[in-house]
Amino acid sequence: MVLRKIFPAMYAAPDTVPAVSRNATLYLLRCVFLMGIRWPPKNFFLIYCLWSLALNLCSTLYQPIGFMTGYIIHLSEYSPSQLLNSLQVALNAWTCSAKVIIVWFLVKRFDRANLILDEMDKRLTQPGEHNKVNNAVSNSNRIFFSFMTVYMIYATSSFISASIMGVPMFQNYYPFLDWRASRFQFWLQSGLEFFAMLGACFQDVCVDCYPINYVLPLRAHLANFAERLRQLGNDPDEHPDQLYEKLIGCILDHKVILRYCDTLRPVISGTIFVQLLVVGFTLGFTLINIVMFANFGSRIAALVFMTAVLMETTPFCILCNYLADDCYKVADALFESNWIHQEQRYKKTMLQFLQSLQKPIVFMAGDVFSISVATNLNATKFSFSVFTLVKQMNIAEKLSKPKEV
Template sequence: MELQRIIPALFTQSEDSPVRSRDATLYLLRCIFLMGVRKPPAKFFVAYVLWSIALNFCSTFYQPIGFLTGYISHLSEFSPGEFLTSLQVAFNAWSCSTKVLIVWALVKRFDEANAILDEMDKRLTEPGERLQVHRAVSLSNRIFFFFMAVYMVYATNTFLSAIFIGRPPYQNYYPFLDWRSSRLHLALQAGLEYFAMAGACFQDVCVDCYPVNFVLVLRAHMSIFAERLRRLGTDPSESTEQRFERLVECIHDHKAILRFVNCLRPVISGTIFVQFLVVGLVLGFTLINIVLFANLGSAIAALSFMAAVLLETTPFCILCNYLTEDCYILSDALFHSNWIDGQRRYRSTVMYFLQKLQQPITFMAMDIFPISVGTNISVTKFSFSVFTLVKQMNIAEKLAKSDEDD
């Protein structure tokens, strides 16, 4: 199959194939490299630096400024629908730029996390264990491409919808360009805005999907680890010393899992916190636009934008809940292993290890609130509060009336 030859990590390998958990982030890390936030390769140093400057200047640094300057310069020329379309994206663009800077500062932690995954892979000896990781790797990469498709569909839909009505998608401010003056200026501004937004969406995929990619393969290792714990003490041919060595190996496995989590924790804490701050406002403005102002083309673009915004936090929050349950499964697995007949040293070590396993793995958003489905629902519900506030204050009707008067 041609596609399998081009992107092999998208498909589940056979159980006899060597296991590489780091392949779960293969395409993610390649795209992060294309974001221009990695060390420039010696062979293409100049080309990489120029590309990094172009992409990050347009998408990371100038785009948030362009939105704000555009509002200041031409606020009276926006229709209500255009203003809300631009505003909902502006908030997300500001948050995206912040998340990109966080990942830029901590990008080496991804390499450290993959090095820990390599350590975990050495413990996989059974065909069933390798197959479990292969499935997690392929699922992780499929989710990454799904994220990319949703985000790019939004950018393209918005661009095409705006071109159809003869206006730039967001009406950002660009010096020396006045899209009202000629078709050439309109084409140039629309092209610049599309390049900046497509670049921002590309960046957003990377900074939003990396927690899902890493945690999916972590859950596969935790499931295998649980089976390893259940088998402790069940081999009658093991000596007392060998039995204790197996337990110590499992303790080292658990330490590797905790090191992996601690390696990613600062990056996840920062990026998810930023997204939690804006998701309610962004979804609120999008709902107002869809219900009150959007035509068919802009409604489709707004719906794809809403799907992209929900993807930024929801899948990872769900995985965090599953991760907590996985920790309880680990403690149950150790408790149900054959430890009662062990020697005193073995039993006391099991008791200490059991206490450690009962401490669930959790991620916090800047140590302020837990990253979970409950928190995600709470911040998402804020969008309905924004929508209700606008309705009660008749802001939408006033904007529409003002637009008709103009």
């Protein structure tokens, strides 16, 4: 009951309540605002600018530099487990920064997409149609909070594990700070790394979950659209001109759906492409760490991290496969409608429309390859190649050998 009052959009509204598709991105866009990549509000201009500067300076800009500088200065002081733990997070931090910058430049497309969702909502007339969209809204928000939970558990478990071992999480480089000099400097560096990692995880949730939050209501509207197409021509009292107008209306609805996808396509293309490029390396380093070097606490943190990395691409790739199936179902629904005994004008328009419906909606990653389960599997399988390469070259054994004094 408490959660329902605080986060009402997590729960499906009754059929009698008109669907509001943009609520599927309600909490996502609030968190995007807290990322500091929106235009500052007039009432809190200075506060918002300071918050944006602090978060993005620590997480988006400096964290990747801190990782690299730490390797250059203190590489010889890393244990194998610490090095792999740092490398797996460093790769993800670099990709997170790239994705945040992409979303930063294209964030206005989220607002445009919501305006198009409002157009789609106007076509909903039946309680069943509202029910499908309401369910999609609640599922979308629940998935967003599931992402947030997993990512924050990783950041917190890594901090606790590092605190117990007495070593900062990633040993990033901070000017004028030497965590070995005193307990105060150790806790100061640990706190800075924890804040930067919390900020990065918070940003990662937004830039990884937004495709799901926008595609789920799209699937609900496609299901409603298919049902409208299936009902065409079933009313015996309907005049041919009225039926033809309905068909034209459906064609316009399809154009709205395609415009919605085109609005989101540049953002999705950039962020998913960046993530798929490095997911194999990231998972490979994590596997090596879990199997060969990590202690019990580090293994738990690494397993949670692996789950978070898989969540960055896998759910949306699965959704893209479902989306293609939905498009074929829409084409089938039009073919199953009562069109055979209609007038010639209707048949010609309907057949042309059917040809366009048979082209599935496909999202591309960087305009290079399609986003699908097969692509995701090929990217993640590379992690086993990384693991095998390390085993065959005996890199793990070389790292484990004590250094000669």
